Amino acid sequence: MHGGAERDVMAVMPVACMPQTNRQTAAACRRAAGCLAMLALLGACEGRQAVLNPAGQDAAVIARLFLGMLTGAVILWLLVAGLFLYVTVFRVSHMPRRWAESLIVGGGVLFPTFVLAGLLSYSLPLMSSQRTGGDGLVVHVRGEQWWWRVTYETPQGNRAVSANEVRLPAGRRTEFRLTADKVIHSFWIPALGGKTDMIPGRETVMTLEPAETGLFRGQCAEFCGASHALMAFEVETMAPDLFDEWLRHAASDAVPPATEAARRGAGIFAAEGCGACHTVRGTPALGRVGPDLTHVGSRHSIGAALLPVTAADLALWVGRTGHLKPDVEMPQYDHLLPDALLDLGRYLEGLK
Amino acid sequence: MTDPARSHDATSPRPDEDRQAFAEASESLWRITFGPALWALHFAGSYGVAAIWCAKVAAKGQDIAPLRLGFAVVTLAVLAAIGWLGWRSWRQWDYLGDRDYENAGANHEDRHQFLGHAAFLLSIVSFVGVVYTGLPVVFVQACR
Ligand SMILES: [Cu+2]
Numbered sequence: 314m315h316g317g318a319e320r321d322v323m324a325v326m327p328v329a330c331m332p333q334t335n336r337q338t339a340a341a342c343r344r345a346a347g348c349l350a351m352l353a354l355l356g357a358c359e360g361r362q363a364v365l366n367p368a369g370q371d372a373a374v375i376a377r378l379f380l381g382m383l384t385g386a387v388i389l390w391l392l393v394a395g396l397f398l399y400v401t402v403f404r405v406s407h408m409p410r411r412w413a414e415s416l417i418v419g420g421g422v423l424f425p426t427f428v429l430a431g432l433l434s435y436s437l438p439l440m441s442s443q444r445t446g447g448d449g450l451v452v453h454v455r456g457e458q459w460w461w462r463v464t465y466e467t468p469q470g471n472r473a474v475s476a477n478e479v480r481l482p483a484g485r486r487t488e489f490r491l492t493a494d495k496v497i498h499s500f501w502i503p504a505l506g507g508k509t510d511m512i513p514g515r516e517t518v519m520t521l522e523p524a525e526t527g528l529f530r531g532q533c534a535e536f537c538g539a540s541h542a543l544m545a546f547e548v549e550t551m552a553p554d555l556f557d558e559w560l561r562h563a564a565s566d567a568v569p570p571a572t573e574a575a576r577r578g579a580g581i582f583a584a585e586g587c588g589a590c591h592t593v594r595g596t597p598a599l600g601r602v603g604p605d606l607t608h609v610g611s612r613h614s615i616g617a618a619l620l621p622v623t624a625a626d627l628a629l630w631v632g633r634t635g636h637l638k639p640d641v642e643m644p645q646y647d648h649l650l651p652d653a654l655l656d657l658g659r660y661l662e663g664l665k
Numbered sequence: 666m667t668d669p670a671r672s673h674d675a676t677s678p679r680p681d682e683d684r685q686a687f688a689e690a691s692e693s694l695w696r697i698t699f700g701p702a703l704w705a706l707h708f709a710g711s712y713g714v715a716a717i718w719c720a721k722v723a724a725k726g727q728d729i730a731p732l733r734l735g736f737a738v739v740t741l742a743v744l745a746a747i748g749w750l751g752w753r754s755w756r757q758w759d760y761l762g763d764r765d766y767e768n769a770g771a772n773h774e775d776r777h778q779f780l781g782h783a784a785f786l787l788s789i790v791s792f793v794g795v796v797y798t799g800l801p802v803v804f805v806q807a808c809r
Contacts, residue, residue, distance in 0.1 A: 426793050433797065437804035444807060 362530040364503045368550070370486075370522040371443050371506030378436055385432075443507060447488030447520045452479060454491050456498030456511040458537060458642060459544040460604055460617045465560060473564035474592070476604030477617045479531065480549045480563075481505075482556040486522040499535035502548050508534045523550035530618065539640035545618035566595030567607045567664050578660025581653055585646060593664065603643055610664040624658035631657055686773045690780065693757065697784035700747050700791035707743045708798050711736065719808035733802055740799040744792060751788030757781025 360366070365380075367373040400408070449468040454461055465473045479502070481487050491500050493511040501508035502521065509519040533544035551559065570576045579596075582588070588598025594607040609615065612622055616638060620626040630637060632654045634645040646654070718732045758781035760766060768779035 422789075430796065430800070433800050434804065437801055441804070441806050 360530075361528055362503050362532065366504060368523060368525050368527055368529060369505035370524060371520075372504055373524070374439050374442060375507055378439060381435075382432070385428075389428075443519065445486065445520060448485045450482065450485065451488045451490060452481075454479070454489060454500055454511070456491070456493040456496075456500070456533065456537070456544075458495060458640075459533070459540040459638065461500075461544075461546050462604070465563065467560070471560075471564060473560055474605045475563055475608065475612075477614065478547045478549070478612050480551060480556060480559060481521065481523050482553040483523045483526045483550045485553060486520050488518065488520045491517045491519065496537045497535050498533045498537050498544070500531065501534040502529055502531040504529040505548065505550075510535060526550050526552055528613070540638045543617060543619055543638050547613035547618055549613065562611075563608060567593045569595075570660050570663055572659065572663070574656050574659040575663045576660075577653075578656035578658070581649070581657050582660060585649070590643065606661065606664060608664055610662045622662060624655060624662045627658035627661045628654035686777075690773070690776055693754075693777070693780040693784065696750065696754070697780060697787055700750050700784065700788035703743050703747055703750075704791035704794045704798075707740065707795050710739070711798055711802070715802075715808075723808050729806070729808060736799065736802040740795060740802070743795050747788050747792045747795065751785055751792065754781045754784035754788060758785050 364372065365376055367376045451466040453464040453466065461477050463475045463479060465475070489500065491509055491511040492515060493513045495513060497513070498511040499508050500511055505523055506521045509517050511517065527550055529548040529550070531546045531548050533541055537544065570579045582598070588600050590600040590602035592599050592601065592605045592607060610622060614620065615622055615627060615630055619637060620630055631646050632649060633647065634641050634643050715732065718729065723729050758778050765778065766782070768775040768782060
């Protein structure tokens with residue numbers, strides 16, 4: 314899966330649903346949307362945002378726990394349903410009072426008490442493994458409405474600011490320090506581990522140890538407002554040496570625009586005051602309201618995993634921001650002409 | 666029947682005996698709340714003390730051995746107390762004495778045994794609740 318099933322659904326739905334002239338088409342449309350949603354769900358079982366497809370130590374523990382619990386639940390259900398069938402269908406007869414009482418006390422009180430105690434004793438120790446310390450790298454993530462402010466901090470104290478994307482060295486345990494701006498969010502990369510709430514005014518800590526390299530997807534898992542569903546992020550796990558190289562690049566200043574169109578775009582960026590909200594390190598743009606754009610062109614997505622990073626999509630984002638993302642805290646620049654938007658897009662795309 | 670206090674009306678209440686039975690019933694009515702109350706105190710206390718200890722005493726990630734030890738001792742004490750309450754109410758129910766689990770009559774004996782029965786069941790629930798509250802302390806080794 315390359316683009317992410319959700320994105321495909323979003324791309325298809327408006328087209329399929331446009332000619333709603335009568336009830337049948339509306340119903341057909343709902344059915345189609347339902348099918349697409351089902352497909353997306355099914356796809357999720359093997360995709361890059363799947364709990365049951367673990368790619369990290371912590372997620373593997375959780376998947377094993379879930380499968381164990383599921384197996385146990387199925388066995389118990391079969392036992393109870395079987396017993397029920399047995400006494401109501403196959404052997405309907407009077408049961409002595411003592412038997413009935415032992416069944417209730419044994420099967421209804423003692424058995425669940427011991428099973429639950431056993432499960433608790435098995436699952437509680439798993440929590441401490443998810444809370445072991447990291448190997449040195451600390452990633453600070455702040456939940457904003459509706460995007461992620463990401464700061465990498467190395468043991469040497471070097472910092473690199475990014476957004477809407479998390480890169481991690483595979484085979485190393487990274488510590489996350491999570492907080493939030495105004496409302497509670499929840500940081501979750503299902504393929505790598507459990508979720509942790511991000512709470513305004515507090516710092517919650519978790520660690521993750523990816524086992525393999527790859528591209529995964531994270532998602533805000535605590536309803537946080539109009540665009541909660543559009544608050545996702547890309548996760549790339551990399552070989553440690555590639556990661557270190559990438560981190561050095563992420564800490565560097567922006568590259569100057571290379572083409573004529575990009576230079577025009579940089580001019581528009583300055584003239585429209587984008588720098589009041591966005592930082593492009595190495596330029597006068599130092600705003601801190603929105604995501605750092607210094608290396609936006611080398612990210613996997615924009616708008617918190619909403620669109621790919623092409624000049625056209627960047628132009629679309631700047632020109633139709635509010636249409637793409639309800640209640641977004643960035644003004645929509647629909648007064649800019651298509652050419653100007655595209656120049657802006659070229660400039661941003663070039664910020665590798 | 667020559668007892669002058671009784672002779673004038675056999676069905677009228679007998680004040681002394683009645684008062685005593687009432688006092689006893691109201692005492693065991695209180696007693697059925699002790700199990701759940703201990704459970705509630707243990708639960709709220711565990712959370713409160715753990716939160717304060719972790720925020721004020723133990724630096725993050727540090728060993729919390731004294732806290733865990735204290736918890737273990739208190740938990741065992743609470744379990745013992747609930748066990749004792751359960752044993753008392755089991756006696757009061759007197760199930761093995763008369764094999765009677767229906768105590769629905771409007772008389773002192775049924776009331777007495779019913780309250781014992783109820784207290785017995787409640788102590789079982791409270792006991793299990795305290796065990797489950799105590800388990801995390803055994804298994805969680807740090808403040809986070
Ligand atoms: Cu959210």
